[in-house]
Amino acid sequence: MAFLGIGKKKKIIDLTERYKKEPETKKTKENSPVNEISPFGINFQPPEETENYSEEDKRKKLARRLMDMTTKIEELSNTIYRLQQRIEVLEKKSGVGNS
Numbered sequence: 727m728a729f730l731g732i733g734k735k736k737k738i739i740d741l742t743e744r745y746k747k748e749p750e751t752k753k754t755k756e757n758s759p760v761n762e763i764s765p766f767g768i769n770f771q772p773p774e775e776t777e778n779y780s781e782e783d784k785r786k787k788l789a790r791r792l793m794d795m796t797t798k799i800e801e802l803s804n805t806i807y808r809l810q811q812r813i814e815v816l817e818k819k820s821g822v823g824n825s
Contacts, residue, residue: 779787
């Protein structure tokens, strides 16, 4: 008869202990550097760490990003061209483009 819930002991799990301990951890986090990950997966760094990069490093990083973006744009352009060619071939075979 335990499957009907009769004679069954109820087990209660208290999940509020975690929330009671949060204010204590928040106090310690306020004093520590901001090197935590937000709920959106973004890693926030203090401004002091980002200012340590030299201008040359920033330029190299920017140049690398621009090269990557240019390469990606070229690849997408080639893909579009190939798709246009395929569409033209299919139009010719089906006779859609003939007036």
